[in-house]
Amino acid sequence: MTLPYLADALAERFGAAPAVADDRLSLTFAELDARVDAVAGRLAQEGFGRGDVLAVMxxxxxxxxxxxxxxxRLGGVATPVNPAFTQVEATHQVTDSGARLIVVESDDAPTGGARPVTVASLATATPTGAAPVELAPDDLALLVYTSGSTGRPKGVMLSHANVDAMSDTMARHMELDADDHCLLILPLFHVNAVMVSLLAPLRVGGRLTIVGRFSPPTFFDEVERIRPTYFSAVPTIYALLASLPDEVRPDTSSLRFVVCGAAPVSQELLTACERRFGFLMVEGYGLTEGTCASACNPVGPDAVRKLGTVGPALPGQRIAIGGPDGEHLPVGEVGEVLISGPTVMQGYLNQPQATVDTVVGGWLHTGDVGRLDEDGYLQLVDRIKDMIIRGGENLYPKEIENTIAGIEGVLEVAVVGRPDDVLGEVPVAFVVAYPGAVLTEDDVLAACRRELTRVKVPAAVDVIEALPKNPVGKIDKPTLRRLVRSA
Known part of the structure; x- marks a missing residue:
């Protein structure tokens, strides 16, 4: 099977056009294919072959x-590993995935027990000219591990059919062509970066430029220097950009649009960024278990974007709202978001029961709560596991967060449940203010009392300098819950 995103297929179609670059190296599509051939030959010398797993840290x-x-190229599977992982964290992923080899930056990097190959040793490899291994659609391509916010990280098995469908869908949805140029700032151990920033542009002849660690003060300098047509980021990054000094007014004219995903974004932050920086922001939604994205607002200038929603289902996918017994609910009803289509994962590695519990009758049970409007646009309400039960009443933190996000001076907010001897749980809010803004607990509580019923008003508000984040940049609510429980 010829897959249009593989290096040899890309080289044949796009040859001398620029493909990928970072601050040290720039490769055309032909040069990328030659490097892939050389590195594949080096890995084959280490015994790597069809069906083997390569960890890349x-x-x-x-x-x-x-x-x-x-x-x-060798018919193997890749599992990208967070390079910030400790030995314990790396060992879990490497051992669970069964990785034969791990590519690392230095000899002292954690290896998790796999045989290490340093990235420097790959630089001396030379092309072999060997033909790529023939791949089938159901061959595994990626093992991407969940963040582990609800337990030990699980390996999500994504086939080449999943990857092909997802990267093609994103390229079409974002209307990408050979003139597009993506600026990569999200980590490539996350499926969002692999699909939206890497494979989607390359498969249509576009290009990718990788910047180093994201730095708010210098980010727009990179935008002005590189002149990308789009980038994808998480709400935390947009919050950091929105908090830059007022005198920062960059030239963003090269950007056709920017993407916000991986976590819900408040309407206030989205609107503030669009007005200040002049770029079109489109919010999308998806899970690693769905190979990245399942819904997204459109990017076309005449298309209908609905603020407060994550858009309609992407082509080829279906979104339904499930009731308590799994039945599909009508328009406007609130329930669990269900997804079906060619991007639904093959399952969790070594966890058949978790797979059966998550994919039921071809429908991926996301654990998210939402509703569909009459046009099929999805509005997220919250995570099922985040729901707070206060005195028998079900409270969704996102509703409280949306109210607080609308207060002048609020940059970020997270609401979690705190155990209570009488009520079972009560909501507490952690709030980050814009630099220079004056914000007090009383300000937040007064706004909540005006707009929310009494049961939804937080029992406490803590104005802090920064919220904890997980490696992908999402707000780390499990850490906040541990803090309030220990207090």
């Missing part, structure tokens, strides 16, 4: 991209 750089393609 590198920061964002061109060599990480090369290693993903090299694993596929």
């Amino acid at each position: 590198l920061p964002n750089r061109v060599e990480l991209v090369v290693c993903l393609f090299a694993a596929w």
Whole structure:
């Protein structure tokens, strides 16, 4: 099977056009294919072959991209590992995935028990000219591990059919072509970056430029220098950009649009960024278990974007709202978001029961609560597991967060449940203010009392300097829950 996102297919179609670059290295499509061939030959010398798993524990750089393609060239599976992982964390992923080899930056990097291959040793490899292994649609391409916010991280099995469908869908939805240029700032150990920023542009002849660690003060300098047509980021990054000094007014004219995903964004932050920076922001929604995205607002200038929603189902996918017994609910009803289509994962590695519990009759049970409007646009309400039960009443933190996000001076907010001897749980809010803004607990509580019923008003508000984040940049609510429970 010829897959249009593989290095040899890309080289044949786009040849001398620029493909991927970072601050040290720039490759055309033909040069990328040659490097992939060389690295695949080096991995084959180490005994890597069809069905084997390659762990890649590198920061964002061109060599990480090369290693993903090299694993596929040999018929293997890639599992990207967070380079900030400790030995314990790396060992869990490497051992659980059964990785034969791990590509690392240095000899002292944690290996999790797999045989290490340093990225420097790959630089001396030379092309072999060997033909790529023939791949089938149901061959595994990626093992992407969940963040582990509800337990030990699980390996999500994504086939080449999943990857092909997702990258093609995103390229079409974002109306990408060979003139597009993505600026990559999200980590490539996350499926969002692989699908939206890497494979979607490359498969249509577009290009990718990788920047180092995200830095708010210098980010727009990179935008002005590189002149990308789009980038994808999480709400935390947009919040940091929105908090830059007022005198920062960058030239963003090269950007056709920007994408916000991986976590819900408040309407206030989205609107503030669009007005200040002049770019079109589209919010999308998806899970690793759905190979990245299942809904997204459109990017076309005449298309209908609905603020407060994550858009309609992407082409080829279906979204339904499930009731308590799994029945599909009518328009406007609130229930669990269900997804079906060619991007639904193959399952969790080594966890058949978790797979059966999550994918039922072809429908992926997301654990998110939402509603569909009459046009099929999805509005997220909250996570099922985040729901707070106060004195028998079900409270969704996102409703409280939306109210607080609308208060002048609020940059970020998170609401979690705190155990209560009488009521069972009560909501507490953690709030981050814009730099220079004066915000007090009384300000927040007064606004909540005006707009929310009494049961939804937080029992306490803590104005803090920063919210804890997980490696993907999402607000780390499990850490906040542990803090309030220990207090």
